[in-house]
Amino acid sequence: xxxxxxxxxxxxxxxxxxxxxxxxxxxxxxxxxxxxxxxxxxxxxxxxxxxxxxxxxxxxxxxxxxxxxxxxxxxxxxxxxxxxxxxxxxxxxxxxxxxxxxxxxxxxxxxxxxxxxxxxxxxxxxxxxxxxxxxxxxxxxxxxxxxxxxxxxxxxxxxxxxxxxxxxxxxxxxxxxxxxxxxxxxxxxxxxxxxxxxxxxxxxxxxxxxxxxxxxxxxxxxxxxxxxxxxxxxxxxxxxxxxxxxxxxxxxxxxxxxxxxxxxxxxxxxxxxxxxxxxxxxxxxxxxxxxxxxxxxxxxxxxxxxxxxxxxxxxxxxxxxxxxxxxxxxxxxxxxxxxxxxxxxxxxxxxxxxxxxxxxxxxxxxxxxxxxxxxxxxxxxxxxxxxxxxxxxxxxxxxxxxxxxxxxxxxxxxxxxxxxxxxxxxxxxxxxxxxxxxxxxxxxxxxxxxxxxxxxxxxxxxxxxxxxxxxxxxxxxxxxxxxxxxxxxxxxxxxxxxxxxxxxxxxxxxxxxxxxxxxxxxxxxxxxxxxxxxxxxxxxxxxxxxxxxxxxxxxx
Numbered sequence: 001x002x003x004x005x006x007x008x009x010x011x012x013x014x015x016x017x018x019x020x021x022x023x024x025x026x027x028x029x030x031x032x033x034x035x036x037x038x039x040x041x042x043x044x045x046x047x048x049x050x051x052x053x054x055x056x057x058x059x060x061x062x063x064x065x066x067x068x069x070x071x072x073x074x075x076x077x078x079x080x081x082x083x084x085x086x087x088x089x090x091x092x093x094x095x096x097x098x099x100x101x102x103x104x105x106x107x108x109x110x111x112x113x114x115x116x117x118x119x120x121x122x123x124x125x126x127x128x129x130x131x132x133x134x135x136x137x138x139x140x141x142x143x144x145x146x147x148x149x150x151x152x153x154x155x156x157x158x159x160x161x162x163x164x165x166x167x168x169x170x171x172x173x174x175x176x177x178x179x180x181x182x183x184x185x186x187x188x189x190x191x192x193x194x195x196x197x198x199x200x201x202x203x204x205x206x207x208x209x210x211x212x213x214x215x216x217x218x219x220x221x222x223x224x225x226x227x228x229x230x231x232x233x234x235x236x237x238x239x240x241x242x243x244x245x246x247x248x249x250x251x252x253x254x255x256x257x258x259x260x261x262x263x264x265x266x267x268x269x270x271x272x273x274x275x276x277x278x279x280x281x282x283x284x285x286x287x288x289x290x291x292x293x294x295x296x297x298x299x300x301x302x303x304x305x306x307x308x309x310x311x312x313x314x315x316x317x318x319x320x321x322x323x324x325x326x327x328x329x330x331x332x333x334x335x336x337x338x339x340x341x342x343x344x345x346x347x348x349x350x351x352x353x354x355x356x357x358x359x360x361x362x363x364x365x366x367x368x369x370x371x372x373x374x375x376x377x378x379x380x381x382x383x384x385x386x387x388x389x390x391x392x393x394x395x396x397x398x399x400x401x402x403x404x405x406x407x408x409x410x411x412x413x414x415x416x417x418x419x420x421x422x423x424x425x426x427x428x429x430x431x432x433x434x435x436x437x438x439x440x441x442x443x444x445x446x447x448x449x450x451x452x453x454x455x456x457x458x459x460x461x462x463x464x465x466x467x468x469x470x471x472x473x474x475x476x477x478x479x480x481x482x483x484x485x486x487x488x489x490x491x492x493x494x495x496x497x498x499x500x501x502x503x504x505x506x507x508x509x510x511x512x513x514x515x516x517x518x519x520x521x522x523x524x525x526x527x528x529x530x531x532x533x534x535x536x537x538x539x540x541x542x543x544x545x546x547x548x549x550x551x552x553x554x555x556x
Contacts, residue, residue, distance in 0.1 A: 107148050119149040123156060126163075135163040154182035158192045165195065175199035190216050194227060201234055210234045252333045257491055260298050260332060266396075267355060267389055268421055269294075273317045282311035286322050293325065296491070302329045320350035328359060331366075339363055354380040354387045365397055373397060388417035392424050399427065404435040422452045426461050433465055441465065456485035460496045467499065472507030476500060 107115065126141030142160035146152045161178035164171040179196035182189055197212035213230045220227060254260060272290055275283050289304035305325045313319045327342030340363045346356040357380035364372040377394045380387065395410030411428035414421065425448040433441035445462040452458055463478030482496035 101144055102148065110148075112150065115148050115150055119145040119152070119156070122148065123153075123159070126159060130159070130163060133166075135167045139163045139167075152181075152185070154185040154189055154192065157182040157185075158189065158195065161192070161195055161199075165199065170199075170202070172199040172202045176203070188219060190219050193219070194230075197230065197234075201230075206234050206238050210238060252335060254298055254302065254329070254333055257296070257298070258493060261296060261491065263328075263332060264293070266393070266423060267358075268418065270355075273315075273321055275318075276315050280312060280314040282308045282313040283315065283318055285311055286313055286318050289325060290321070298329075301325070305329070316349050320346045320353045320356065322346075323349070324353065324356045324359065327356070331359065331363060336363060336366055352383040354384045354390055357383070358390055358393045361393065361397070365400075370397075370401070386417055388414040388421065388424070390414075391417070392421070392427070395424075395427060395431070399431055399434075402434075404431045407431045408435065419451075422448065422455050422457055425451070426457055429465075430461065454485065456482040456493065456496060459485065460493075460499060463496070463499060463503070467503050467506070470506075472503055475503045476507070479503060 102110075102118075110118070122141045122145035126138045126145065129135075129138035129141060139160055142156050142163065145156045146160075149156070157178040161175045161182070164174040164178065176196055176199050179192045179199070182192040183196070186192075193212050193216045197209045197216065200206075200209035200212060210231065213227055213234060217224065217227045217231055272287060275287065285304055285308035289301050289308055292298075292301035292304055305322055309322050309326065313322055323342045323346035327339045327346060330336075330342060331339035340360065343356050343360040343363065346353055347360065350356075357376050361373045361376035361380075364370075364376060374394070374397075377390060377397075380390045384390070391410040391414040395407040395414065398404075398407035398410060408428055408431040411424050411431060414424040415428065418424075425444065429441045429444035429448065432438075432444060442462075442465070445458060445465065448458040449462065459478045459482035463475045463482065466472075466475035466478060479496045479500035483500065486492045486496060
């Protein structure tokens, strides 16, 4: 077997061998990363589940200069997936010439050319039955095409797999088996690879699905947006499970400095509570805890707030602050029950403490209870309708739920109440972009850049928007400015460096420059690992597939 014939086997082996490291590294990033604004990326649908009508029979010549379709039919389309070749004219069952299946002995007695002709006839009838959505009949015809062939074409198995995908209920195991057979005959049959991945994902065999989607993405030279989106979707499922596994088994401790800083930065600063005339020891310890929080000495702040509660706090505002702070730390270390209890105690002591309402809303969201989440926001508004944090964090929840227009309304309200909070402006711009309001989004970003010239975050996230539009040079300029601003800090946010590396890779395929960004001293190990892993897969795939030196992968 030639090296060219084993491209898929080698590609899938590589992905499988490095799967564990990729999953653990990505899960570590999920636990360690501390972004406040979300990545800018356009919504994409799932992979096309059906065969294309633009391909010729796999054994013959492929059509040249194919025109790209503006709309690809998927499994969710009313007409179902398209067939592998040009649609035959639909005919009713009565119009088709019916013939009884041949026995094994009859098939073996046929001359080779007649077997080929009969297989082609069965396939055409299968296509016709498929177009009428008569999937069992189509399955029968494709099966007969396979049986009569001395050398079945991979398209027979692939089309039959499409039928198994569309019957009710779908037979995903048979889809996998047929795609296995098709890929044995043509190991670079990307359509069958994608269909097998779809079936494996439906069977919740996520690691195998990720292997197939990744291989298909590389073989498609990163040009297929739907397959790339499928990689992201399945990887998210796997890494979420991996992160949950890590959280369930690891010792409870504070996450990274970056993560904690990002969380506390999402709330506007408030003045320290006023102590009573004769403060207790616990009262003074609470003030020390809050001062340590302001100094970003999080471990010390946690120790001090625990001591303050044990020592006893003499005034209600102080007690509410203490339980709010300890509840927040419990939430950050993953003690959801402890967080909920502390935050509820803070509210019970001081019902008008809106920050505790907002934070307990986050706890309910973590517990997948959106009804209670929004009830908490409404309670907070009842107590203080002019607290801008309420609207910002409700906007975050709506954003997560993909309700971008309502999220934008809340970000706008938050900014109207207090226009000095940079993240309300950034998130408004991102929500506008996700809603398809490109002009408004870019205008919001430009205003934010002027209003916050010394903040790196607007530069970075505006750069992501530009990168998504494939405006590479402009994006790199924004990332460079963000990096320059970050270098003035004690603790540096590495995201602009990683984004610059990805931009250089997409723009110029400059792997060396991208790797220099990712190996800079200030880049975290988890993010560096993930990006380097991606570059390694890319370099390896270029070598084995003999891709040309100059091509540009799609941005995304």
